[in-house]
Amino acid sequence: xxxxxxxxxxxxxxxxxxxxxxxxxxxxxxxxxxxxxxxxxxxxxxxxxxxxxxxxxxxxxxxxxxxxxxxxxxxxxxxxxxxxxxxxxxxxxxxxxxxxxxxxxxxxxxxxxxxxxxxxxxxxx
Amino acid sequence: xxxxxxxxxxxxxxxxxxxxxxxxxxxxxxxxxxxxxxxxxxxxxxxxxxxxxxxxxxxxxxxxxxxxxxxxxxxxxxxxxxxxxxxxxxxxxxxxxxxxxxxxxxxxxxxxxxxxxxxxxxxxxxxxxxxxxxxxxxxxxxxxxxxxxxxxxxxxxxxxxxxxxxxxxxxxxxxxxxxxxxxxxxxxxxxxxxxxxxxxxxxxxxxxxxxxxxxxxxxxxxxxxxxxxxxxxxxxxxxxxxxxxxxxxxxxxxxxxxxxxxxxxxxxxxxxxxxxxxxxxxxxxxxxxxxxxxxxx
Numbered sequence: 269x270x271x272x273x274x275x276x277x278x279x280x281x282x283x284x285x286x287x288x289x290x291x292x293x294x295x296x297x298x299x300x301x302x303x304x305x306x307x308x309x310x311x312x313x314x315x316x317x318x319x320x321x322x323x324x325x326x327x328x329x330x331x332x333x334x335x336x337x338x339x340x341x342x343x344x345x346x347x348x349x350x351x352x353x354x355x356x357x358x359x360x361x362x363x364x365x366x367x368x369x370x371x372x373x374x375x376x377x378x379x380x381x382x383x384x385x386x387x388x389x390x391x392x393x
Numbered sequence: 394x395x396x397x398x399x400x401x402x403x404x405x406x407x408x409x410x411x412x413x414x415x416x417x418x419x420x421x422x423x424x425x426x427x428x429x430x431x432x433x434x435x436x437x438x439x440x441x442x443x444x445x446x447x448x449x450x451x452x453x454x455x456x457x458x459x460x461x462x463x464x465x466x467x468x469x470x471x472x473x474x475x476x477x478x479x480x481x482x483x484x485x486x487x488x489x490x491x492x493x494x495x496x497x498x499x500x501x502x503x504x505x506x507x508x509x510x511x512x513x514x515x516x517x518x519x520x521x522x523x524x525x526x527x528x529x530x531x532x533x534x535x536x537x538x539x540x541x542x543x544x545x546x547x548x549x550x551x552x553x554x555x556x557x558x559x560x561x562x563x564x565x566x567x568x569x570x571x572x573x574x575x576x577x578x579x580x581x582x583x584x585x586x587x588x589x590x591x592x593x594x595x596x597x598x599x600x601x602x603x604x605x606x607x608x609x610x611x612x613x614x615x616x617x618x619x620x621x622x623x624x625x626x627x628x629x630x631x632x633x634x635x636x637x638x639x640x641x642x643x644x645x646x647x648x649x650x651x652x653x654x655x656x657x658x659x660x661x662x663x664x665x666x667x668x669x670x671x672x673x674x675x676x677x678x679x680x681x682x683x684x685x686x687x688x689x690x
Contacts, residue, residue, distance in 0.1 A: 276673040277674070279674070316577075
């Protein structure tokens with residue numbers, strides 16, 4: 269029996285979705301691979317099937333998986349590309365502004381960033 | 394039955410609809426103007442302290458006791474149409490009802506004889522996953538094995554409403570997990586409805602689609618599980634922000650060691666709470682404790 273510790277910060281369907289995405293990013297799930305059935309996941313992780321369907325539906329909405337009639341859900345060919353695009357978009361939207369703000373505050377210029385000082389005494393990294 | 398009727402049967406009409414249920418036990422109300430609806434394709438947890446009226450409510454649904462009020466189960470009144478209703482309803486109670494002398498083989502014979510929707514092959518297939526053999530008698534079985542037999546018999550009946558009253562009481566954790574796994578893998582689908590009572594809330598909370606808290610014969614909370622996180626937020630309030638937090642009227646407050654206070658909010662937007670401290674979605678046990686506070690006092 270597989271034990272998963274769900275955190276209580278986010279809804280479980282989203283955690284399940286993130287888990288599948290992580291498996292895609294790690295190459296455990298590759299394009300063309302089948303996802304386990306909703307019933308299987310629900311039974312194994314003791315989740316209600318609606319939660320699992322919702323996670324799968326969101327993955328399908330983002331074109332990371334596709335439904336093949338009568339067969340189930342499969343990782344799409346473009347999933348890897350999509351994920352990379354998503355991750356880039358997220359980085360630029362969420363992480364980069366924070367980093368940029370920090371760069372400004374520390375007064376680092378292009379030269380410092382591309383060729384960091386060997387001793388590192390100008391930054392705190 | 395004509396086609397119009399069978400179509401109506403698979404609509405979104407509630408599977409159980411209760412209004413103003415009343416039942417007195419020795420002058421004390423076990424059901425007190427109880428009202429609730431249970432939709433098709435749901436897995437509903439009926440949760441309450443001992444003596445809150447859970448089993449009484451289930452007995453009413455099964456037509457096992459007289460009561461006052463309006464109750465429709467799959468469109469039928471359990472008081473007057475019980476025989477008809479029992480073709481579509483199954484239940485497992487915490488008090489095992491299988492006679493001790495009966496063999497697995499005989500139990501299957503019996504259910505096959507009395508229930509028109511029993512699928513013998515299915516039942517035998519379910520039993521292949523267990524250590525039960527056709528010759529084994531109930532009295533030779535452990536509590537966990539008896540529940541396995543019971544579950545195999547019940548899951549092989551194509552019923553639309555399954556009622557489980559403390560189904561895993563007294564089972565060890567392996568049997569309990571297996572019980573719910575089998576239920577989800579081999580039984581449940583969107584045309585079926587399951588109602589479960591249990592005290593082991595944390596074990597079933599992710600399985601449930603809906604939850605009902607019952608206290609003193611009344612339903613005090615009825616919610617879809619996926620909306621709980623929008624409705625309730627648990628905040629670990631920083632010491633300096635207590636007054637600010639209290640102004641938002643928490644439904645429960647609990648001081649913790651090292652200066653933090655846990656507060657439970659209902660219907661307060663998360664954006665308003667974010668600055669007060671760490672927020673999280675409360676689990677059912679937290680909610681239960683908050684809602685039932687003072688029950689035994």
